[in-house]
Amino acid sequence: MIRCMRLVPALVRFSTARVMAYRAEMVIWILSASLPLVMLALWNAVAAEGPIAGMGQGEMARYFAATLLVNQLTGVWIVWQLNYEIRTGLLSTQLLRPVHPLWHNAVWMMTALPIRALVMLPILGALLAWRPDLWVRPDPLMLPVFALSVAMAWALAFLVQATFAILSFWLDQSIGLFGVWYSGWALLSGYVAPLALFPDWAQRPLRFSPFRAMLGLPVELLGGFVSPREVGLDLAVQAGWVLGALVLVRVLWRRGLRHYGAYGA
Amino acid sequence: MVGALARVSLLIAMQYRSDFVFNGLTGLLRTAALVGPLLLVFQHRETVSGWTGPEATLVMALFLLLSSMTGALMEPNLGAVVEHIRRGTLDLVLLKPADAQLLVSLSRVEPSRLWDLPAALLLGGWALAQMPAPSPWGVIGAIIAVLSGLAAMYGLWLLAICTSFYFVQVDNLRFLLMSASEAGRWPLSLFSGWLRVVLLVAVPVGVVTTLPAELLRGRGSWEMVATAVAVGTGFLVVSRLAWRRALASYTSASS
Structure with missing residues (x-):
C-alpha cells in the first residue's frame, strides 16, 4: 500500500499525458x-x-444540470479497457508492472475527471442563462457530504464495471451483460427521470438500490432534494454497496487471474 | 447484387448463433428500459405538448425501427470502412467490378440488432390500435416519410464514412451520431425551435419518427411529406458527391 502511494505522483503524470493525448x-x-x-x-x-x-420547471432544470455534472464526475470506462486487455492478452504485460492493473486504471480514469467537468461548464452556464431559477445557494454543510457521495458513486461505478470486465476471464459476452446492466441503470438510477416521479410502491426499493448509489444520490444531494434527516442512512447504504462491490471485485479478480494463468499467458 | 451482399453478410454474422440469441435477449431488456420513461410520463399526464400516450409510443416505435436499421446496417459498415482504410484493404474493395459505395454500405450486417424490429412492430401496432384509424393519405404520406428519413440517415452515415478518408479516428463519431439521434425518440414539439430544425435537417431523425407520426395521427400536411422527400434526396445526393470526392482523394496505404 505505502509503496503504491509513492508511485501515485508518477502515475498521475503518466495518466495526465495519456488523457491529454x-x-x-x-x-x-x-x-x-x-x-x-x-x-x-x-x-x-x-x-x-x-x-x-x-x-x-426550475427544479427539473436544477435536477438535470446536476445529473449532467455528476454523470461526468462518475464516468469510467474500465469495462471496455479491461475487457480489451483480457481478450488480447495485453493484461500479461500489465501484470508485470509494479502497480496493480486496477489501481493503474483507476488513477488514469480519475485524472480525466477535471477535463470532464471543465467541458461541462459552458453547457451548465447555458442552462443557467436559460433558467436562472435553477440556482439555489448550496448549503455549505452539504458540499462535503456531496463530495463524499460523488467519490463513493465513482468508486461504485468503477467497481461494478470492473466486475463485468473480470467476467471476461470466463465469458465472451461480458460486454453484452454490461449492456443489460446499463439499461437498468439508465432507467432506475435517476438518469432519465428523477426517482421521485416513480410510483409509490417503487420508492423504497429504489432508494436502497445500487443504481441510486451510483448516480441519483449525489445528484439529489447537489440539487438539495434530500432532507438532512435522511442523509445519514442514504450515505451508509451507499458505503455498504461500495464495500460489497470491493469484496466482490477482490474475490473475482483472484479467481479470474488463476483461470487466466491456465491459458499459459 | 444487393441480395447476394446481404446473404454473405448474414452468413458471416450467423456463424455465432449463441451470440445471436444472447443479443436478442439483451435487446428485449434494453427495449423495456426504453419504454420506462414513457410509462412514467403518462402516469402523471394525459398529454404532453399535445401528444397522447399512444401517439408518443408511436414515435418511440418508429425510433426503434430506425435504431435497429442503423445498428444492423449502417453502424457496422462505418466500422468496417475505417478498418479497411487503416489496413489498406480498401484497395481490394475498389478493385471489385461493382459500385464501391454499394459494396461499402452493405458489406456487413449485424443481425442481432434486427431483434429491435419485433419490439418496434409490437409497440407501433399497439399504439395504432389505440388511435383513431388514419386516413389512407396519411398512411401513404407516413410510408414516404419513413423511407425518405431512412434514406437521409443512410446519407448521414455515408458522410461519416467519408470523413474517415481524412481523419483516421472516426470511431468516436459513431457515438456522437448515435447520441444525437437519441433525441428523436420523443416528439419534436418538446424541443425549442432551433433544435427542432436541427433534428429535421442536420441529424434527420425527426423525419423518420415525428413526421410519420404526425401524418398518422391526422395532423399532417403535404408540406411535411415534401420536407421529408427533400431532406431524403438532399442527403442522398450530397453524400454521393462527398463519397466521389473522398474516393478521388484516396491515396491507398500501399501506394
Whole structure:
C-alpha cells in the first residue's frame, strides 16, 4: 500500500499525458453523454402545466444540470479497457508492472475527471442563462457530504464495471451483460427521470438500490432534494454497496487471474 | 447484387448463433428500459405538448425501427470502412467490378440488432390500435416519410464514412451520431425551435419518427411529406458527391 502511494505522483503524470493525448476524442465522448439534456426537454414540457411530485420547471432544470455534472464526475470506462486487455492478452504485460492493473486504471480514469467537468461548464452556464431559477445557494454543510457521495458513486461505478470486465476471464459476452446492466441503470438510477416521479410502491426499493448509489444520490444531494434527516442512512447504504462491490471485485479478480494463468499467458 | 451482399453478410454474422440469441435477449431488456420513461410520463399526464400516450409510443416505435436499421446496417459498415482504410484493404474493395459505395454500405450486417424490429412492430401496432384509424393519405404520406428519413440517415452515415478518408479516428463519431439521434425518440414539439430544425435537417431523425407520426395521427400536411422527400434526396445526393470526392482523394496505404 505505502509503496503504491509513492508511485501515485508518477502515475498521475503518466495518466495526465495519456488523457491529454486523446483530448479530441475525450471531448467527443463527453458530448455524447448529452442524454440528460434531452430528458430535461421532456420533463420541462411535462412540468409546464404545473409541478409533478413537487418538481416544477426550475427544479427539473436544477435536477438535470446536476445529473449532467455528476454523470461526468462518475464516468469510467474500465469495462471496455479491461475487457480489451483480457481478450488480447495485453493484461500479461500489465501484470508485470509494479502497480496493480486496477489501481493503474483507476488513477488514469480519475485524472480525466477535471477535463470532464471543465467541458461541462459552458453547457451548465447555458442552462443557467436559460433558467436562472435553477440556482439555489448550496448549503455549505452539504458540499462535503456531496463530495463524499460523488467519490463513493465513482468508486461504485468503477467497481461494478470492473466486475463485468473480470467476467471476461470466463465469458465472451461480458460486454453484452454490461449492456443489460446499463439499461437498468439508465432507467432506475435517476438518469432519465428523477426517482421521485416513480410510483409509490417503487420508492423504497429504489432508494436502497445500487443504481441510486451510483448516480441519483449525489445528484439529489447537489440539487438539495434530500432532507438532512435522511442523509445519514442514504450515505451508509451507499458505503455498504461500495464495500460489497470491493469484496466482490477482490474475490473475482483472484479467481479470474488463476483461470487466466491456465491459458499459459 | 444487393441480395447476394446481404446473404454473405448474414452468413458471416450467423456463424455465432449463441451470440445471436444472447443479443436478442439483451435487446428485449434494453427495449423495456426504453419504454420506462414513457410509462412514467403518462402516469402523471394525459398529454404532453399535445401528444397522447399512444401517439408518443408511436414515435418511440418508429425510433426503434430506425435504431435497429442503423445498428444492423449502417453502424457496422462505418466500422468496417475505417478498418479497411487503416489496413489498406480498401484497395481490394475498389478493385471489385461493382459500385464501391454499394459494396461499402452493405458489406456487413449485424443481425442481432434486427431483434429491435419485433419490439418496434409490437409497440407501433399497439399504439395504432389505440388511435383513431388514419386516413389512407396519411398512411401513404407516413410510408414516404419513413423511407425518405431512412434514406437521409443512410446519407448521414455515408458522410461519416467519408470523413474517415481524412481523419483516421472516426470511431468516436459513431457515438456522437448515435447520441444525437437519441433525441428523436420523443416528439419534436418538446424541443425549442432551433433544435427542432436541427433534428429535421442536420441529424434527420425527426423525419423518420415525428413526421410519420404526425401524418398518422391526422395532423399532417403535404408540406411535411415534401420536407421529408427533400431532406431524403438532399442527403442522398450530397453524400454521393462527398463519397466521389473522398474516393478521388484516396491515396491507398500501399501506394
